[in-house]
Amino acid sequence: MTTSHNSTDLVNIRDLLPEDIPILPLVIRPIFPNILTPIAFTGEDFLQAIKDAEEHYNGFIGLVFVKDIDDNDYFNSNLYDVGTVVKINKVTSISQDSVQAIVFGVERFKKKKVVPGNSRLCWKVKYNKETSDSSIELKAYMLAIMTSLKEIFEVNPILKEELKLLVSQASYDHPSIFIDFVSSMLKAEAKDLQELLEEFNINNRSQRLLTMLKKELEISQLQAKISKQIEDKVSKQQKEYFLREQLKLIKQELGLEKDEKSAVVDKIVDKINHIHLSPEAEKIVNEQLEKLSILDQGSPEYHVARTYVESIVELPWGVFSKDRLDIKKSKMILDRDHYGLEDIKNSILEFVSTVIKTGNVNGSILCLVGPPGVGKTSIGKSIAESLNRQFYRFSVGGMVDEAEIKGHRRTY
Numbered sequence: 001m002t003t004s005h006n007s008t009d010l011v012n013i014r015d016l017l018p019e020d021i022p023i024l025p026l027v028i029r030p031i032f033p034n035i036l037t038p039i040a041f042t043g044e045d046f047l048q049a050i051k052d053a054e055e056h057y058n059g060f061i062g063l064v065f066v067k068d069i070d071d072n073d074y075f076n077s078n079l080y081d082v083g084t085v086v087k088i089n090k091v092t093s094i095s096q097d098s099v100q101a102i103v104f105g106v107e108r109f110k111k112k113k114v115v116p117g118n119s120r121l122c123w124k125v126k127y128n129k130e131t132s133d134s135s136i137e138l139k140a141y142m143l144a145i146m147t148s149l150k151e152i153f154e155v156n157p158i159l160k161e162e163l164k165l166l167v168s169q170a171s172y173d174h175p176s177i178f179i180d181f182v183s184s185m186l187k188a189e190a191k192d193l194q195e196l197l198e199e200f201n202i203n204n205r206s207q208r209l210l211t212m213l214k215k216e217l218e219i220s221q222l223q224a225k226i227s228k229q230i231e232d233k234v235s236k237q238q239k240e241y242f243l244r245e246q247l248k249l250i251k252q253e254l255g256l257e258k259d260e261k262s263a264v265v266d267k268i269v270d271k272i273n274h275i276h277l278s279p280e281a282e283k284i285v286n287e288q289l290e291k292l293s294i295l296d297q298g299s300p301e302y303h304v305a306r307t308y309v310e311s312i313v314e315l316p317w318g319v320f321s322k323d324r325l326d327i328k329k330s331k332m333i334l335d336r337d338h339y340g341l342e343d344i345k346n347s348i349l350e351f352v353s354t355v356i357k358t359g360n361v362n363g364s365i366l367c368l369v370g371p372p373g374v375g376k377t378s379i380g381k382s383i384a385e386s387l388n389r390q391f392y393r394f395s396v397g398g399m400v401d402e403a404e405i406k407g408h409r410r411t412y
Contacts, residue, residue, distance in 0.1 A: 033105040141206035148213040276318030324388035
Protein backbone atom coordinates (compact mmCIF):
# COMPACT_ATOMS: atom_id res chain seq x y z
CA MET A 1 0.00 0.00 0.00
CA THR A 2 1.34 3.43 -0.87
CA THR A 3 0.37 6.99 -0.18
CA SER A 4 0.88 10.12 -2.24
CA HIS A 5 3.52 12.52 -0.89
CA ASN A 6 3.15 14.99 -3.76
CA SER A 7 2.14 14.92 -7.37
CA THR A 8 5.21 12.99 -8.51
CA ASP A 9 6.41 10.80 -5.61
CA LEU A 10 4.82 7.62 -4.20
CA VAL A 11 5.91 6.57 -0.74
CA ASN A 12 5.48 3.08 0.73
CA ILE A 13 3.17 3.18 3.75
CA ARG A 14 5.73 1.23 5.78
CA ASP A 15 8.21 4.12 5.33
CA LEU A 16 5.81 6.41 7.16
CA LEU A 17 5.58 4.30 10.33
CA PRO A 18 6.45 6.38 13.44
CA GLU A 19 8.99 5.14 16.02
CA ASP A 20 6.65 6.08 18.84
CA ILE A 21 3.06 4.83 18.57
CA PRO A 22 0.04 4.86 20.88
CA ILE A 23 -0.98 1.41 22.08
CA LEU A 24 -4.46 -0.08 22.45
CA PRO A 25 -4.95 -3.41 24.29
CA LEU A 26 -6.88 -6.22 22.55
CA VAL A 27 -8.82 -8.67 24.74
CA ILE A 28 -10.36 -11.13 22.23
CA ARG A 29 -7.60 -12.14 19.80
CA PRO A 30 -4.58 -10.54 18.11
CA ILE A 31 -4.77 -8.84 14.71
CA PHE A 32 -2.40 -9.80 11.89
CA PRO A 33 -0.70 -7.58 9.30
CA ASN A 34 -1.95 -7.32 5.72
CA ILE A 35 -5.58 -7.74 6.82
CA LEU A 36 -8.43 -5.22 6.64
CA THR A 37 -10.25 -5.67 9.96
CA PRO A 38 -13.19 -4.01 11.77
CA ILE A 39 -12.53 -3.08 15.40
CA ALA A 40 -14.78 -1.75 18.15
CA PHE A 41 -13.85 -0.22 21.50
CA THR A 42 -15.91 1.11 24.37
CA GLY A 43 -14.67 3.69 26.84
CA GLU A 44 -13.52 7.29 26.87
CA ASP A 45 -9.81 6.32 26.88
CA PHE A 46 -10.18 4.22 23.73
CA LEU A 47 -12.21 6.91 22.02
CA GLN A 48 -9.59 9.58 22.78
CA ALA A 49 -6.74 7.27 21.70
CA ILE A 50 -8.34 6.80 18.26
CA LYS A 51 -8.75 10.57 17.91
CA ASP A 52 -5.12 11.19 18.93
CA ALA A 53 -3.88 8.60 16.42
CA GLU A 54 -5.73 10.34 13.62
CA GLU A 55 -4.60 13.83 14.64
CA HIS A 56 -0.97 13.25 15.72
CA TYR A 57 0.20 9.88 14.29
CA ASN A 58 -1.15 9.97 10.72
CA GLY A 59 -3.80 7.43 11.67
CA PHE A 60 -1.29 4.81 12.91
CA ILE A 61 -1.93 2.97 16.16
CA GLY A 62 -0.54 -0.20 17.75
CA LEU A 63 -2.83 -3.10 18.72
CA VAL A 64 -1.39 -5.50 21.30
CA PHE A 65 -3.04 -8.61 22.76
CA VAL A 66 -3.56 -8.71 26.54
CA LYS A 67 -1.65 -11.33 28.53
CA ASP A 68 -3.23 -10.65 31.94
CA ILE A 69 -6.24 -8.38 31.87
CA ASP A 70 -6.96 -5.61 34.40
CA ASP A 71 -10.75 -5.33 34.48
CA ASN A 72 -10.63 -1.95 36.22
CA ASP A 73 -8.29 -0.35 33.67
CA TYR A 74 -7.47 -2.13 30.39
CA PHE A 75 -4.49 0.18 29.81
CA ASN A 76 -2.85 -1.16 32.98
CA SER A 77 -3.18 -4.76 31.78
CA ASN A 78 -0.09 -6.91 31.25
CA LEU A 79 0.48 -6.92 27.47
CA TYR A 80 2.57 -9.05 25.15
CA ASP A 81 5.67 -7.37 23.69
CA VAL A 82 4.73 -8.04 20.06
CA GLY A 83 1.76 -6.45 18.30
CA THR A 84 0.58 -5.06 14.97
CA VAL A 85 0.61 -1.46 13.87
CA VAL A 86 -2.54 -0.59 11.92
CA LYS A 87 -3.65 2.32 9.78
CA ILE A 88 -7.11 3.66 10.51
CA ASN A 89 -8.87 3.59 7.14
CA LYS A 90 -12.30 4.71 8.24
CA VAL A 91 -14.17 5.45 11.45
CA THR A 92 -17.59 3.91 10.78
CA SER A 93 -19.34 4.82 14.02
CA ILE A 94 -18.60 7.04 16.97
CA SER A 95 -20.77 7.78 20.00
CA GLN A 96 -20.31 9.27 23.44
CA ASP A 97 -18.11 6.43 24.76
CA SER A 98 -17.65 3.93 21.90
CA VAL A 99 -16.00 3.83 18.51
CA GLN A 100 -16.02 1.44 15.53
CA ALA A 101 -13.47 1.63 12.76
CA ILE A 102 -11.98 -0.23 9.79
CA VAL A 103 -8.19 -0.68 10.11
CA PHE A 104 -5.51 -2.18 7.90
CA GLY A 105 -2.74 -4.21 9.54
CA VAL A 106 0.57 -2.78 8.30
CA GLU A 107 3.47 -4.41 10.13
CA ARG A 108 4.55 -6.46 13.14
CA PHE A 109 6.45 -4.60 15.82
CA LYS A 110 8.25 -5.38 19.05
CA LYS A 111 8.29 -3.20 22.13
CA LYS A 112 11.57 -1.43 22.87
CA LYS A 113 10.43 0.65 25.83
CA VAL A 114 7.52 2.65 27.20
CA VAL A 115 7.59 6.31 26.20
CA PRO A 116 7.28 8.35 29.41
CA GLY A 117 5.37 11.59 29.77
CA ASN A 118 2.35 10.57 27.70
CA SER A 119 -1.13 10.77 29.15
CA ARG A 120 -1.88 7.41 27.52
CA LEU A 121 0.06 4.26 26.78
CA CYS A 122 2.77 4.85 24.18
CA TRP A 123 5.70 2.62 23.11
CA LYS A 124 8.92 3.08 21.23
CA VAL A 125 8.93 0.07 18.90
CA LYS A 126 11.05 -1.83 16.40
CA TYR A 127 9.32 -2.94 13.19
CA ASN A 128 9.76 -6.25 11.40
CA LYS A 129 9.95 -5.18 7.77
CA GLU A 130 9.75 -8.37 5.78
CA THR A 131 11.14 -8.92 2.30
CA SER A 132 9.95 -11.50 -0.20
CA ASP A 133 11.52 -14.93 0.19
CA SER A 134 11.36 -17.40 -2.67
CA SER A 135 13.35 -20.26 -1.13
CA ILE A 136 12.46 -23.84 -2.05
CA GLU A 137 11.73 -24.62 1.60
CA LEU A 138 9.19 -21.77 1.84
CA LYS A 139 7.50 -22.87 -1.39
CA ALA A 140 7.22 -26.40 0.05
CA TYR A 141 5.58 -24.98 3.17
CA MET A 142 3.18 -22.93 1.03
CA LEU A 143 2.18 -26.01 -0.94
CA ALA A 144 1.67 -28.02 2.26
CA ILE A 145 -0.45 -25.22 3.75
CA MET A 146 -2.69 -25.09 0.67
CA THR A 147 -3.04 -28.88 0.74
CA SER A 148 -4.12 -28.77 4.39
CA LEU A 149 -6.63 -26.01 3.60
CA LYS A 150 -8.20 -28.10 0.84
CA GLU A 151 -8.51 -31.02 3.28
CA ILE A 152 -10.23 -28.73 5.77
CA PHE A 153 -12.62 -27.58 3.03
CA GLU A 154 -13.90 -31.13 2.64
CA VAL A 155 -14.96 -31.47 6.30
CA ASN A 156 -15.59 -27.88 7.46
CA PRO A 157 -18.01 -25.95 5.22
CA ILE A 158 -17.83 -22.90 7.52
CA LEU A 159 -14.20 -22.20 6.63
CA LYS A 160 -14.65 -23.26 3.03
CA GLU A 161 -16.22 -20.05 1.72
CA GLU A 162 -13.79 -17.87 3.69
CA LEU A 163 -10.63 -19.54 2.41
CA LYS A 164 -11.67 -20.78 -1.02
CA LEU A 165 -11.02 -17.41 -2.68
CA LEU A 166 -7.78 -17.03 -0.75
CA VAL A 167 -6.37 -20.34 -2.00
CA SER A 168 -7.31 -19.57 -5.58
CA GLN A 169 -5.41 -16.26 -5.37
CA ALA A 170 -2.42 -17.59 -3.40
CA SER A 171 0.88 -16.40 -4.77
CA TYR A 172 4.44 -17.49 -4.08
CA ASP A 173 5.55 -13.89 -4.66
CA HIS A 174 4.05 -12.67 -1.34
CA PRO A 175 4.09 -15.64 1.05
CA SER A 176 3.92 -13.47 4.19
CA ILE A 177 0.63 -11.94 3.04
CA PHE A 178 -0.84 -15.36 2.31
CA ILE A 179 0.32 -16.75 5.67
CA ASP A 180 -1.14 -13.78 7.56
CA PHE A 181 -4.46 -14.18 5.71
CA VAL A 182 -4.72 -17.83 6.68
CA SER A 183 -3.63 -17.09 10.27
CA SER A 184 -6.32 -14.43 10.69
CA MET A 185 -9.07 -16.88 9.68
CA LEU A 186 -8.03 -19.73 11.98
CA LYS A 187 -10.41 -20.66 14.81
CA ALA A 188 -7.45 -21.44 17.10
CA GLU A 189 -6.89 -20.25 20.67
CA ALA A 190 -5.90 -16.60 20.99
CA LYS A 191 -2.67 -17.58 22.78
CA ASP A 192 -1.63 -19.81 19.86
CA LEU A 193 -2.38 -17.00 17.40
CA GLN A 194 -0.23 -14.63 19.46
CA GLU A 195 2.68 -17.10 19.24
CA LEU A 196 2.18 -17.14 15.48
CA LEU A 197 2.25 -13.33 15.40
CA GLU A 198 5.47 -13.26 17.44
CA GLU A 199 7.31 -15.50 14.96
CA PHE A 200 9.33 -13.06 12.84
CA ASN A 201 11.09 -15.70 10.74
CA ILE A 202 8.73 -16.52 7.87
CA ASN A 203 9.94 -20.12 7.48
CA ASN A 204 9.40 -20.81 11.18
CA ARG A 205 6.03 -19.04 10.97
CA SER A 206 5.02 -21.26 8.05
CA GLN A 207 6.01 -24.36 10.00
CA ARG A 208 4.02 -23.23 13.04
CA LEU A 209 1.00 -22.38 10.87
CA LEU A 210 1.14 -25.79 9.19
CA THR A 211 1.11 -27.47 12.61
CA MET A 212 -1.95 -25.43 13.65
CA LEU A 213 -3.71 -26.30 10.41
CA LYS A 214 -3.12 -30.02 11.04
CA LYS A 215 -4.65 -29.57 14.49
CA GLU A 216 -7.56 -27.66 12.96
CA LEU A 217 -8.04 -30.48 10.47
CA GLU A 218 -8.14 -33.11 13.24
CA ILE A 219 -10.74 -31.08 15.14
CA SER A 220 -12.84 -30.57 11.99
CA GLN A 221 -12.68 -34.29 11.17
CA LEU A 222 -13.74 -35.17 14.71
CA GLN A 223 -16.61 -32.68 14.57
CA ALA A 224 -17.72 -34.10 11.22
CA LYS A 225 -17.56 -37.64 12.63
CA ILE A 226 -19.64 -36.72 15.68
CA SER A 227 -22.17 -34.83 13.53
CA LYS A 228 -22.51 -37.80 11.18
CA GLN A 229 -23.02 -40.22 14.07
CA ILE A 230 -25.74 -38.03 15.53
CA GLU A 231 -27.34 -37.52 12.12
CA ASP A 232 -27.29 -41.27 11.41
CA LYS A 233 -28.81 -42.01 14.81
CA VAL A 234 -31.58 -39.44 14.36
CA SER A 235 -32.24 -40.61 10.80
CA LYS A 236 -32.47 -44.22 11.97
CA GLN A 237 -34.92 -43.31 14.73
CA GLN A 238 -37.05 -41.27 12.33
CA LYS A 239 -37.02 -44.08 9.77
CA GLU A 240 -38.07 -46.65 12.40
CA TYR A 241 -40.84 -44.35 13.61
CA PHE A 242 -42.27 -43.83 10.13
CA LEU A 243 -42.05 -47.55 9.35
CA ARG A 244 -43.87 -48.43 12.59
CA GLU A 245 -46.59 -45.90 11.82
CA GLN A 246 -46.95 -47.22 8.28
CA LEU A 247 -47.11 -50.81 9.53
CA LYS A 248 -49.77 -49.84 12.05
CA LEU A 249 -51.89 -48.17 9.37
CA ILE A 250 -51.50 -51.13 7.01
CA LYS A 251 -52.61 -53.57 9.72
CA GLN A 252 -55.60 -51.37 10.53
CA GLU A 253 -56.60 -51.20 6.85
CA LEU A 254 -56.35 -55.01 6.56
CA GLY A 255 -58.29 -55.47 9.80
CA LEU A 256 -55.35 -57.22 11.44
CA GLU A 257 -54.97 -54.65 14.18
CA LYS A 258 -57.07 -51.97 15.82
CA ASP A 259 -55.93 -48.54 16.83
CA GLU A 260 -54.93 -47.97 20.45
CA LYS A 261 -58.20 -46.30 21.45
CA SER A 262 -60.35 -49.13 20.06
CA ALA A 263 -58.10 -51.69 21.72
CA VAL A 264 -58.52 -49.98 25.11
CA VAL A 265 -62.31 -49.79 24.79
CA ASP A 266 -62.55 -53.44 23.66
CA LYS A 267 -60.41 -54.55 26.60
CA ILE A 268 -62.68 -52.72 29.06
CA VAL A 269 -65.83 -54.14 27.43
CA ASP A 270 -64.35 -57.65 27.65
CA LYS A 271 -63.77 -57.21 31.39
CA ILE A 272 -67.33 -55.92 31.84
CA ASN A 273 -68.69 -59.08 30.21
CA HIS A 274 -67.00 -61.18 32.89
CA ILE A 275 -68.27 -59.25 35.93
CA HIS A 276 -71.71 -58.40 37.31
CA LEU A 277 -72.01 -54.64 37.57
CA SER A 278 -74.79 -53.03 39.54
CA PRO A 279 -77.26 -50.98 37.44
CA GLU A 280 -75.80 -47.73 38.77
CA ALA A 281 -72.21 -48.77 38.01
CA GLU A 282 -73.17 -50.08 34.57
CA LYS A 283 -74.76 -46.73 33.68
CA ILE A 284 -71.61 -44.81 34.71
CA VAL A 285 -69.29 -47.19 32.85
CA ASN A 286 -71.32 -46.90 29.62
CA GLU A 287 -71.20 -43.09 29.84
CA GLN A 288 -67.42 -43.15 30.30
CA LEU A 289 -66.93 -45.57 27.39
CA GLU A 290 -68.94 -43.28 25.14
CA LYS A 291 -66.78 -40.34 26.23
CA LEU A 292 -63.58 -42.34 25.56
CA SER A 293 -64.68 -43.03 21.99
CA ILE A 294 -65.09 -39.28 21.36
CA LEU A 295 -62.08 -37.81 23.18
CA ASP A 296 -58.66 -37.47 21.56
CA GLN A 297 -55.94 -39.72 22.99
CA GLY A 298 -53.69 -36.74 23.67
CA SER A 299 -56.34 -35.03 25.78
CA PRO A 300 -55.77 -35.00 29.59
CA GLU A 301 -59.49 -35.74 30.07
CA TYR A 302 -59.08 -38.94 28.03
CA HIS A 303 -56.52 -40.30 30.49
CA VAL A 304 -58.67 -39.28 33.50
CA ALA A 305 -61.74 -41.03 32.07
CA ARG A 306 -59.73 -44.12 31.09
CA THR A 307 -58.16 -44.44 34.55
CA TYR A 308 -61.55 -43.99 36.21
CA VAL A 309 -63.41 -46.62 34.19
CA GLU A 310 -60.50 -49.10 34.43
CA SER A 311 -60.54 -48.69 38.22
CA ILE A 312 -64.28 -49.41 38.29
CA VAL A 313 -64.08 -52.62 36.28
CA GLU A 314 -61.13 -53.88 38.38
CA LEU A 315 -63.33 -54.00 41.48
CA PRO A 316 -64.72 -57.48 42.46
CA TRP A 317 -68.29 -56.90 41.31
CA GLY A 318 -70.66 -59.77 42.12
CA VAL A 319 -68.11 -61.57 44.29
CA PHE A 320 -69.55 -62.31 47.77
CA SER A 321 -68.69 -64.58 50.65
CA LYS A 322 -71.49 -66.73 52.09
CA ASP A 323 -72.40 -65.58 55.58
CA ARG A 324 -72.57 -68.10 58.39
CA LEU A 325 -75.45 -66.91 60.53
CA ASP A 326 -75.33 -69.20 63.59
CA ILE A 327 -75.92 -67.67 67.02
CA LYS A 328 -74.46 -70.66 68.89
CA LYS A 329 -71.33 -70.71 66.73
CA SER A 330 -70.89 -66.96 67.13
CA LYS A 331 -71.30 -67.18 70.94
CA MET A 332 -68.81 -70.02 71.14
CA ILE A 333 -66.15 -68.10 69.17
CA LEU A 334 -66.67 -64.91 71.21
CA ASP A 335 -66.47 -66.82 74.53
CA ARG A 336 -63.39 -68.71 73.34
CA ASP A 337 -61.46 -65.61 72.39
CA HIS A 338 -62.62 -63.19 75.13
CA TYR A 339 -63.21 -63.46 78.83
CA GLY A 340 -65.84 -61.19 80.29
CA LEU A 341 -67.01 -58.29 78.15
CA GLU A 342 -70.55 -59.62 78.44
CA ASP A 343 -72.22 -56.36 77.41
CA ILE A 344 -70.15 -56.16 74.24
CA LYS A 345 -70.67 -59.83 73.32
CA ASN A 346 -74.42 -59.56 73.92
CA SER A 347 -74.61 -56.48 71.66
CA ILE A 348 -72.80 -58.40 68.91
CA LEU A 349 -75.10 -61.40 69.24
CA GLU A 350 -78.12 -59.08 69.09
CA PHE A 351 -76.70 -57.63 65.88
CA VAL A 352 -76.31 -61.14 64.39
CA SER A 353 -79.86 -62.03 65.46
CA THR A 354 -81.19 -58.95 63.68
CA VAL A 355 -79.40 -60.02 60.49
CA ILE A 356 -80.92 -63.53 60.77
CA LYS A 357 -84.37 -62.07 61.32
CA THR A 358 -84.34 -59.43 58.57
CA GLY A 359 -82.16 -61.23 56.01
CA ASN A 360 -79.87 -58.22 55.40
CA VAL A 361 -77.23 -56.18 57.19
CA ASN A 362 -79.06 -52.86 57.16
CA GLY A 363 -78.85 -50.88 60.33
CA SER A 364 -76.23 -49.41 62.60
CA ILE A 365 -72.51 -49.92 62.17
CA LEU A 366 -70.71 -51.47 65.13
CA CYS A 367 -68.26 -49.01 66.67
CA LEU A 368 -65.87 -50.27 69.36
CA VAL A 369 -64.30 -47.50 71.43
CA GLY A 370 -61.44 -47.77 73.91
CA PRO A 371 -57.77 -47.13 74.60
CA PRO A 372 -55.06 -49.16 72.86
CA GLY A 373 -54.64 -52.79 73.94
CA VAL A 374 -58.11 -53.49 75.34
CA GLY A 375 -59.07 -55.90 72.53
CA LYS A 376 -60.99 -53.90 69.90
CA THR A 377 -59.15 -55.47 66.96
CA SER A 378 -59.33 -59.02 68.35
CA ILE A 379 -63.10 -58.70 68.82
CA GLY A 380 -63.39 -57.61 65.19
CA LYS A 381 -61.45 -60.72 64.12
CA SER A 382 -63.79 -62.90 66.20
CA ILE A 383 -66.85 -61.31 64.58
CA ALA A 384 -65.43 -61.93 61.11
CA GLU A 385 -64.65 -65.57 61.95
CA SER A 386 -68.11 -66.17 63.39
CA LEU A 387 -69.75 -64.75 60.24
CA ASN A 388 -67.26 -66.54 57.93
CA ARG A 389 -66.09 -63.26 56.45
CA GLN A 390 -62.62 -61.99 55.51
CA PHE A 391 -61.03 -59.66 58.01
CA TYR A 392 -59.04 -56.59 56.97
CA ARG A 393 -57.41 -54.13 59.32
CA PHE A 394 -55.99 -50.73 58.45
CA SER A 395 -54.96 -47.93 60.77
CA VAL A 396 -56.27 -44.38 60.39
CA GLY A 397 -54.14 -42.95 63.17
CA GLY A 398 -52.74 -39.57 62.20
CA MET A 399 -55.00 -39.09 59.17
CA VAL A 400 -56.55 -35.62 58.85
CA ASP A 401 -58.17 -35.84 55.40
CA GLU A 402 -61.08 -38.18 54.72
CA ALA A 403 -59.84 -38.41 51.11
CA GLU A 404 -56.98 -40.57 52.41
CA ILE A 405 -59.63 -43.18 53.30
CA LYS A 406 -62.27 -42.85 50.61
CA GLY A 407 -59.99 -41.59 47.81
CA HIS A 408 -59.70 -38.36 45.87
CA ARG A 409 -62.10 -37.05 43.30
CA ARG A 410 -61.44 -37.92 39.63
CA THR A 411 -60.32 -34.40 38.82
CA TYR A 412 -57.23 -35.05 40.94
